[in-house]
């Protein structure tokens with residue numbers, strides 16, 4: 509039940525008391541409350557847990573982390589098996 | 597899918613494993629707190645991929661697993677009443693109480709409903725003014741803002757037929773209990789990323805300093821976890837004990853302030869009994885007195901009860917990382933996900949269920 513997944517905001521609307529978004533998760537879309545992420549807007553990614561967005565995914569940070577990791581993958585990807593097995 | 601697929605890149609995962617193999621010179625014991633992370637570790641076989649010197653033990657971070665037996669029994673009592681519609685997260689239905697479970701109550705005609713979001717329960721209350729609607733509000737800090745918002749909404753609408761059975765638990769006090777235990781073996785923690793999304797990680801800085809234990813806030817994808825493990829190993833090998841954030845894309849040091857604000861307005865800290873572990877002071881949240889009209893314990897006048905756990909279940913030791921699930925004599929024999937004896941076998945995030953599902957019946961330790 510602790511599952512929280514990133515999804516993309518497709519639409520935002522104000523319902524009576526709440527700010528509500530239509531969020532796309534892979535192939536499906538679902539509604540989520542956006543009250544805790546006032547800064548998030550259409551096109552942003554948010555992490556949704558039990559129907560509420562709890563964080564906006566920082567696109568720049570996500571890319572930076574990933575690029576960093578990818579660099580490492582490309583630089584050190586080869587000869588992996590030998591490295592790991594040699595250690596045991 | 598964006599922000600998922602790229603963090604499952606096998607090439608990067610392998611590079612991280614290789615980096616770790618070069619880092620490790622000694623055996624280390626690490627614990628991930630969150631059951632969601634336990635699930636990822638088992639599902640992708642990360643425990644078997646990393647260098648043998650790094651042992652992973654699994655923490656008490658599955659809310660379904662730590663909800664006290666007494667609370668489950670109270671839920672069953674309320675849900676059995678004919679005037680009640682009992683609404684719960686799906687995982688709680690099969691958690692064994694001392695003599696029944698919510699699923700059985702439903703089978704016997706109780707109106708037990710599963711909701712994806714707690715706000716659903718408010719809708720049900722609105723649509724059924726002649727019934728009492730009770731929501732089973734369990735969870736860690738991650739879930740608390742949603743549950744808090746739901747009570748807030750119910751009060752704003754002046755709903756008189758809505759209440760919550762609250763059993764919220766908090767992560768930092770549980771880490772403190774583990775570290776204070778003389779039996780503790782854990783040398784570094786992966787802090788639960790989504791709990792920190794809400795709360796930030798200032799509280800963990802205090803823990804890291806006081807116990808001289810490294811803590812890395814980690815995400816939930818395989819690459820996130822491998823990176824978090826690698827960061828912990830680096831700290832341990834270098835003799836550092838700091839809080840570092842691997843899950844930067846979703847977590848800031850201060851956390852989500854609007855979410856904290858609603859939690860603060862609705863809940864207050866209280867002692868809480870953890871299933872398998874016992875009472876931990878200031879380790880939970882309960883409704884503030886202003887919300888007494890929405891507190892199911894008060895609405896239904898439930899008395900305090902004390903019930904023993906099934907003797908064969910060693911979940912207390914499993915939840916503290918002292919034993920692995922397959923060391924339990926009931927594991928896979930008298931206790932399976934279809935017929936759980938203890939709570940960690942129920943939810944996919946429970947350590948016993950994760951081990952059973954991914955066939956870790958015999959993992960060399």
Ligand code: SF4
Pocket residue numbers: 908909910911914921924925926927928931932936937938939940941948
């Ligand atoms: S296998 Fe079942 S009985 Fe054994 S510790 Fe896990 S939940 Fe309890």
